Amino acid sequence: MSTVVNKAVNGTVSYVDDRTSIGGFVKFFARKLFPDHWSFMLGEVALYSFVILLLTGVFLTAFFVPSMNLIVYEGSLETMHGVIMSEAFASTVNMSFDIPGGILMRQMHHWAALLFNAAILVHMSRIFFTGAFRKPREINWLVGFTLMILALAAGFTGYSLPDDVLSGNGLRIIDGVLKSVPILGSYVSYWLFGGEFPGEVLIPRLFTAHVLLVPALILVMVALHLFLVFLHKHTQYPGGGKTDRNVVGLPLFPVYTAKAGGFFFVVFGVVALIAAVFSINPVWNYGPYDPSPVSAGTQPDWYILIVDGALRLMPGWIGNFPFEWEFFGFTLSLNILIPALILPGIFFGFLALYPWIEAWATGDKGEKHVLDRPRNVPTRTALGVAIITFYIVTVLEGSNDIIANLFHLSLNDLTYFLRVALFVAPVIAFLVTKRIAFGLQRKDRELVLHGHETGNVVRTEAGEYMEVHRPLDEQEIWLRVNYPNHKPLDIVPQYNEDGVRRKGYGWDRFKLSLSKFYYEERVEPVTPLEYLEAQHHGHGASEHEAIEADADTVSASADSHDK
Amino acid sequence: MIARLRFHRAAPYVLLFGLLIVLTAIAYFATTAREATAASDVSADDVMSGEKLFAANCASCHGLDAQGQDGVAPSLVGVGAAAVDFQVGTGRMPMQASGPQAPVKPVQFTDEEISQLAAYVASLGAGPAIPTDEMVDPELGDAAVGMELFRTNCAMCHGSIGGGGALTQGKYAPSLLETEPRHIYEAMLTGPQSMPVFNEANISPEGKRDIIAYLTFQEAGSAGGAALGAIGPISEGFWAWLVGIGLIIAATVWIGARAR
Numbered sequence: 001m002s003t004v005v006n007k008a009v010n011g012t013v014s015y016v017d018d019r020t021s022i023g024g025f026v027k028f029f030a031r032k033l034f035p036d037h038w039s040f041m042l043g044e045v046a047l048y049s050f051v052i053l054l055l056t057g058v059f060l061t062a063f064f065v066p067s068m069n070l071i072v073y074e075g076s077l078e079t080m081h082g083v084i085m086s087e088a089f090a091s092t093v094n095m096s097f098d099i100p101g102g103i104l105m106r107q108m109h110h111w112a113a114l115l116f117n118a119a120i121l122v123h124m125s126r127i128f129f130t131g132a133f134r135k136p137r138e139i140n141w142l143v144g145f146t147l148m149i150l151a152l153a154a155g156f157t158g159y160s161l162p163d164d165v166l167s168g169n170g171l172r173i174i175d176g177v178l179k180s181v182p183i184l185g186s187y188v189s190y191w192l193f194g195g196e197f198p199g200e201v202l203i204p205r206l207f208t209a210h211v212l213l214v215p216a217l218i219l220v221m222v223a224l225h226l227f228l229v230f231l232h233k234h235t236q237y238p239g240g241g242k243t244d245r246n247v248v249g250l251p252l253f254p255v256y257t258a259k260a261g262g263f264f265f266v267v268f269g270v271v272a273l274i275a276a277v278f279s280i281n282p283v284w285n286y287g288p289y290d291p292s293p294v295s296a297g298t299q300p301d302w303y304i305l306i307v308d309g310a311l312r313l314m315p316g317w318i319g320n321f322p323f324e325w326e327f328f329g330f331t332l333s334l335n336i337l338i339p340a341l342i343l344p345g346i347f348f349g350f351l352a353l354y355p356w357i358e359a360w361a362t363g364d365k366g367e368k369h370v371l372d373r374p375r376n377v378p379t380r381t382a383l384g385v386a387i388i389t390f391y392i393v394t395v396l397e398g399s400n401d402i403i404a405n406l407f408h409l410s411l412n413d414l415t416y417f418l419r420v421a422l423f424v425a426p427v428i429a430f431l432v433t434k435r436i437a438f439g440l441q442r443k444d445r446e447l448v449l450h451g452h453e454t455g456n457v458v459r460t461e462a463g464e465y466m467e468v469h470r471p472l473d474e475q476e477i478w479l480r481v482n483y484p485n486h487k488p489l490d491i492v493p494q495y496n497e498d499g500v501r502r503k504g505y506g507w508d509r510f511k512l513s514l515s516k517f518y519y520e521e522r523v524e525p526v527t528p529l530e531y532l533e534a535q536h537h538g539h540g541a542s543e544h545e546a547i548e549a550d551a552d553t554v555s556a557s558a559d560s561h562d563k
Numbered sequence: 564m565i566a567r568l569r570f571h572r573a574a575p576y577v578l579l580f581g582l583l584i585v586l587t588a589i590a591y592f593a594t595t596a597r598e599a600t601a602a603s604d605v606s607a608d609d610v611m612s613g614e615k616l617f618a619a620n621c622a623s624c625h626g627l628d629a630q631g632q633d634g635v636a637p638s639l640v641g642v643g644a645a646a647v648d649f650q651v652g653t654g655r656m657p658m659q660a661s662g663p664q665a666p667v668k669p670v671q672f673t674d675e676e677i678s679q680l681a682a683y684v685a686s687l688g689a690g691p692a693i694p695t696d697e698m699v700d701p702e703l704g705d706a707a708v709g710m711e712l713f714r715t716n717c718a719m720c721h722g723s724i725g726g727g728g729a730l731t732q733g734k735y736a737p738s739l740l741e742t743e744p745r746h747i748y749e750a751m752l753t754g755p756q757s758m759p760v761f762n763e764a765n766i767s768p769e770g771k772r773d774i775i776a777y778l779t780f781q782e783a784g785s786a787g788g789a790a791l792g793a794i795g796p797i798s799e800g801f802w803a804w805l806v807g808i809g810l811i812i813a814a815t816v817w818i819g820a821r822a823r
Binding site: 036037038039041042045078079080081082083096097103106107110111114115118119122165166259262263266267270271274276277278279280281282284285286287290292293294295296297298299300301302303305399400401402404405408409410411412413 | 663705706707709710711714715718719720721722723724726727728729730731732733735736777780785786787788789790791793794795796797798799800801802803804806807808810811812814815816818819820
């Protein structure tokens with residue numbers, strides 16, 4: 001039996017290979033090595049969520065009617081009997097209540113969308129904190145960043161499709177934000193909504209964007225993202241034998257094909273489980289869109305909360321200073337423009353450009369394939385935590401009414417507190433994180449120089465008590481001493497020996513202050529000399545030979561990094 | 564209704580006592596028959612027992628003659644039996660401590676005592692009576708009409724299906740998911756605390772019953788599974804991170820660990 005199967009398989013394979021020469025590609029991919037770490041699978045979560053979105057989305061398009069024509073509801077939901085609503089809303093309710101499996105598909109689609117966005121941020125954080133965005137991966141960071149923005153666009157267009165009160169309120173905010181743009185705003189709003197909000201064309205337009213435009217862009221970007229991963233090869237965590245010139249790992253086939261394939265089903269299972277147990281976006285609770293009502297607890301999905309929160313944080317006045325100005329009969333609504341467009345613009349712009357900002361400070365032109373341990377780049381790690389803190393403050397403010405109600409707080413006081421926290425909390429987070437990173441680095445130094453504490457206290461013949469320390473093994477030492485020790489840049493002086501002013505000095509000054517911000521305060525890795533000295537102090541002369549051997553290991557690992 | 568309000572607001576001004584009585588009488592006759600029926604169930608004994616209960620439990624704030632004290636407690640003349648049945652029947656009164664709002668707490672009186680208190684307060688001046696069982700029967704209401712009325716009048720504070728929401732300065736619109744139909748009706752009628760009064764010109768008695776039908780419909784639970792508090796996308800987002808990302812990261816660690 002098995003020979004028959006083998007024969008059939010071989011026949012098919014050679015038939016295909018004879019006509020496509022695909023065998024070479026398969027061999028290439030199958031032998032591609034990947035390093036192993038759980039955090040390398042976070043990006044896969046985003047990819048798999050996207051696959052689930054495509055699968056469930058195909059089901060939903062079969063029943064969704066992207067139309068704003070009004071009809072009278074006649075389906076099985078009692079609270080909607082005889083209610084006038086758009087076909088978009090009616091078809092959403094119908095697919096939830098009258099199509100077998102429809103509600104599960106809707107909920108899987110929506111939970112997968114929340115997870116898609118969350119997984120992207122988690123994956124992005126991993127890339128950030130380990131420095132996987134450094135040369136040559138800056139462009140791929142930008143591709144990933146674009147994917148994050150596209151995911152926001154996909155989420156928001158989809159959230160708005162059912163034409164319910166909740167998402168309609170969100171669109172009204174978008175309308176207001178667009179109109180706050182000087183000069184262009186009202187034209188852009190009229191162009192998007194086909195007239196005054198809400199108009200009658202928006203849902204079909206959003207539908208096209210949601211099922212065609214945005215997913216196509218995401219697919220292209222995902223392809224580019226993965227192609228660049230193959231091109232650059234995967235990064236790896238630091239450790240013995242791992243350098244910027246090799247990849248230590250297992251081949252794609254069979255290990256990672258099995259793991260990644262299995263992992264898809266795990267993600268699928270988690271999404272299906274959550275969707276089967278927990279309700280999400282019950283649009284029949286919110287009702288068909290009507291411009292007049294706004295419910296308590298009106299929020300966007302979590303990934304848009306940064307904008308909602310910023311809008312809620314922004315005061316209309318500070319003292320007697322208004323943020324809404326009028327020039328020659330034109331209104332400039334800075335109270336909307338700043339939180340809804342300028343602040344997210346700066347925030348996301350900073351994220352997009354981060355690899356270059358850090359490269360200016362570091363001044364290192366070499367390729368980096370070994371990841372950083374977050375503690376070894378204290379300023380970057382602290383910046384990352386500060387950014388996350390900033391983001392969380394806006395998310396909390398976006399949820400302010402829910403938080404106030406849940407914890408019996410005053411809504412007003414909570415907003416005042418978070419207004420201050422927006423500026424103060426990231427600074428505190430930065431300082432605290434930096435101290436923690438330095439602390440961990442000092443602990444590493446301590447371990448390398450003096451070894452592990454064993455808890456065994458011995459008394460010497462002279463009556464002296466001391467604790468026995470166990471020296472670290474090679475792998476442990478490699479991890480702790482072998483990292484790039486960045487220092488502030490040396491820049492060429494402003495004037496040369498003839499007293500002539502140098503071009504580009506201002507830019508260099510900027511890079512110098514940036515690199516001082518990053519690297520002026522630092523904990524240096526243990527040098528071979530320090531290691532040797534510590535060994536001499538700690539042990540008797542009889543262990544001399546062993547010490548020399550250890551010192552060789554240290555200098556060898558440091559050398560290999562310099563190459 | 565309007566006549567009663569004017570009478571109530573005009574109280575601080577000097578008005579002839581006789582005119583008050585005439586207006587009260589007109590208001591009494593102007594109100595619907597059911598209020599007259601409800602009021603007629605009450606005996607003079609009830610009013611007397613209610614007065615004693617009032618003196619012992621309420622008068623320290625509302626005053627011995629229920630005229631209220633400035634900055635402490637409002638006058639109860641003209642609030643009607645419905646207000647008493649709501650405030651005392653949900654445990655909000657007697658108030659335990661001063662704060663932004665009187666919270667729901669265990670009811671302090673028996674049903675009989677509550678009806679005696681209500682009878683006494685109703686005897687002080689005309690006000691809304693306790694609705695009958697038929698008026699609050701969700702079976703007789705239209706949940707779809709109730710949905711639209713709730714959406715327009717109630718959801719901005721109480722949330723889309725009555726899950727509750729925050730107001731300013733620590734006040735809040737409580738969740739209605741566990742509230743008895745009678746108390747929902749009385750709240751609309753009397754406008755307790757921060758809530759506005761929804762009089763009969765605003766929402767008809769049938770409309771109020773439709774709202775009750777809509778809220779009762781929610782007891783059947785969410786069609787999609789656990790409702791996560793029915794407070795909208797915040798709890799959904801929190802859940803996506805906590806359970807979704809949590810389970811998946813646990814899975815990555817598990818799969819990652821197997822390879823070694």
